[in-house]
Amino acid sequence: MMLTFLYCSLRLVRNVSSCSKGIFIASSVRTPIAQPGLSRAELGGLVIDTVVKRAAVPHKQIHELYIDNACLFDEKIVAEAAEFGNLSKSTHCQLNNTALTSAMEALSVDNENCSANKHDVIIAGSIVSVNNTNFASIKLCQGQELNIGISKQIIDDYVNRSKSLYLRGKSNGAFDGEMVPIRMQHLREQKLIIHDDIEHDFTDLNYKGAAAVVLTNFEGSKRLELKPLALLLGYTYVEASKKDILFAPLLAALQTLEEAGINRNEVDMWEVDTYDPLIPLALIKKLGVDSDKVNIHGAIIGSPLMSIIHLVTHVTHSLKPGQIGCAAALHGEYGAIAVLIRQCNYNIQQTVPVLTLFTKDPCPLCDVMIEELETEFNGEYILEKIYITEKENVRFLRLYRHDIPVLFLNGQHLCWHKLNKRLLRKKLNEIINI
CATH class of the missing domain: 3.40.47.10 (Thiolase/Chalcone synthase)
Structure with a gap:
């Protein structure tokens, strides 16, 4: 009423x-x-x-x-x-x-x-x-x-x-x-x-x-x-x-x-x-x-x-x-x-989660992030790298030149500058529980 x-x-x-x-x-x-x-x-x-x-x-x-x-x-x-x-x-x-x-x-x-x-x-x-x-x-x-x-x-x-x-x-x-x-x-x-x-x-x-x-x-x-x-x-x-x-x-x-x-x-x-x-x-x-x-x-x-x-x-x-x-x-x-x-x-389309790292060579902070991923999340993901300084990636160079390392999970932004371990664990657990 x-x-x-x-x-x-x-x-x-x-x-x-x-x-x-x-x-x-x-x-x-x-x-x-x-x-x-x-x-x-x-x-x-x-x-x-x-x-x-x-x-x-x-x-x-x-x-x-x-x-x-x-x-x-x-x-x-x-x-x-x-x-x-x-x-x-x-x-x-x-x-x-x-x-x-x-x-x-x-x-x-x-x-x-x-x-x-x-x-x-x-x-x-x-x-x-x-x-x-x-x-x-x-x-x-x-x-x-x-x-x-x-x-x-x-x-x-x-x-x-x-x-x-x-x-x-x-x-x-x-x-x-x-x-x-x-x-x-x-x-x-x-x-x-x-x-x-x-x-x-x-x-x-x-x-x-x-x-x-x-x-x-x-x-x-x-x-x-x-x-x-x-x-x-x-x-x-x-x-x-x-x-x-x-x-x-x-x-x-x-x-x-x-x-x-x-x-x-x-x-x-x-x-x-x-x-x-x-x-x-x-x-x-x-x-x-x-x-x-x-x-x-x-x-x-x-x-x-x-x-x-x-x-x-x-x-x-x-x-x-x-x-x-x-x-x-x-x-x-x-x-x-x-x-x-x-x-x-999108997770149902992936058998294993894909992490995409926007990086360049050299990038000491990117190396630190990769090491942390290997230490704490080994075997839980596939890692792809996009080198922003390559000619075909000029779009990402303009976006991320001051922000690398930048990490995406299954095509969506996860974190940048440093690894957000807590957020990545949360997202990986969600994928596992689907």
Whole structure:
């Protein structure tokens, strides 16, 4: 009854299913939520440059860049972020109210025309900061506990559990694959920020974060010989009335599942906005979703800095091959976005996992990585080497000249600079258990 009522009260603005168009996430990254000592444009440039490299896409092949305008800044920052991210001057840069869904639609609409013009690789990004965040939605959520039958004790327990899960996930490497470390000068030393500051003061204007995804269609994936991380099954943007804002992510998720023909029980992971703990609790209560599948690695409760692109990035890196995940978040003043994805599974095509090492001769760091692989993972993989200085590999020379050694597993980025043993072990175990 409650869900029926909410369907009637929500105003559906956008609802486009991407399942028939074959839209893929080629790569996705985010920075920690922290005080990075970088401008918003520099932070955006960092995730743009990194997400392009991890997709193994030449920078000049990025034809469009959409940056979310949920944080209320101007077009100049988008252009500066593109420049810091080493994109071509011909890349069309756009500040957009719904960057992720707009980028998806750009790939969905007139697919034949996109293919003909090679406009088949697009970045959607989000640059968030406390001093530019719209707090209207969180204020509307406050005080609605009794309206949905959730006690203060349940809320407190959920907050404590989320923090515990987050700390456990951080210690177990749950965020290794998605995170872009931030290097900053601290006094006379360089400081490396690799984790979110979960104790940050949400009123401190210095806190920022950024996230980005590279989206492509089947044509772009084939043309550039990519191995995408995930397939988009559907997405929805809704706008709600003020009194129903708490339920907007829930309804956006329901609508997305319905359009994609996916039962809620088929979803292996839900990553839900924790701008207010009532949002995930409402989803658990009203949909009857297993709470162990919701925000499985916890969350930064109360932070306004986790955009839908941040959540999609975490889902993309957390799902196991073949699994389905749903990300849902408040967006803007009265809106919400939900995105449904399925993790791609290439491992069934490989009898033995293939590690691809981008290297050159000489490369002492590459030699160290090879030695570590032989010592700790002997017999578990096939190693292929791509020498970036050879004429036919100029694409990779332009991408990785300052980053080698760069290691891919079954065609997808794993790590660079040094071997991430924990992440490689996790990925190899997933392959074994398929």
